[in-house]
Amino acid sequence: MNALKLPTKVLSGLFVASVILLSLDKTEVLALSAFGSLAKPATILLCVVSGALTFTAIIAFLIDLFTAERKKTVLKQRRDMRKAEEDEQFERQKQKVLSRIEYLSKDELKYLADCLRENSQTFTTYVHSPSASTLGSKGLIYTPGGTHHQDYYPFVVNDFVWQYLLDHKAEIIARDEENTRKEEERKRNARNRRY
Incomplete structure (x- = not known):
């Protein structure tokens, strides 16, 4: 559960490290079995968990980015609409004031x-x-x-x-x-x- 609290950089680093360890084991440059019978399964487990968490964090970041851009767009549209309404109201007020000059x-x-x-x-x-x-x-x-x-x-x-x-x-x-x-x-x- 503590792994869920780790920053995305740490999780992605763990994922990359576990992939490298598994690659070294497969090419027989480094035998994980030399570190004990649980070393290879632990590395595989670390690779899956850190990879899934990294992938999820990236997806969440992209969603947040998309949502933030969408919010900016919506806020800008609302600001533009409010400004247009204010401008229109000001124009009506100006015309009302100017019409008084005749009287x-x-x-x-x-x-x-x-x-x-x-x-x-x-x-x-x-x-x-x-x-x-x-x-x-x-x-x-x-x-x-x-x-x-x-x-x-x-x-x-x-x-x-x-x-x-x-x-x-x-x-x-x-x-x-x-x-x-x-x-x-x-x-x-x-x-x-x-x-």
């Missing part, structure tokens, strides 16, 4: 249009700015955090949003200019009503 308030749109005018992905404003807060809650911007002056708190347009804004720069700025024109017209009409 921004004039103040929210002004922040983004000003970023495009200045060709800057960042802007500063009051830390508790309602428009900046809603842009953040819609997933369009984020703040890097840290200790900053509360009147000049930094905000950053998300990379994928910034790319969309750059692709639609003229349209976004035109919408903001239209909002500004309407606001000025409203103020002008309000002043004219007073007189």
Whole structure:
């Protein structure tokens, strides 16, 4: 039973040694009978047992190797599937965030249009700015955090949003200019009503 605990190298060494001893006995270079009447049967027994254990160990190693490769393949497939699902979910989330650009308030749109005018992905404003807060809650911007002056708190347009804004720069700025024109017209009409 202790032989089962021996490493494969030792078992294969015993197998090779017993085969060599039996070969030497057969070619009459070394007579095993000179070591006693049980020497030859013991060598044969050692050859069979160590050979069987070595063969079994090799088969087990090959099975483990095959199983390990199969597990790697399965794990890689699962990782690839999970990544594809995450990528798909991220794409859906991106589209959801980008669709919100069409429904921004004039103040929210002004922040983004000003970023495009200045060709800057960042802007500063009051830390508790309602428009900046809603842009953040819609997933369009984020703040890097840290200790900053509360009147000049930094905000950053998300990379994928910034790319969309750059692709639609003229349209976004035109919408903001239209909002500004309407606001000025409203103020002008309000002043004219007073007189």
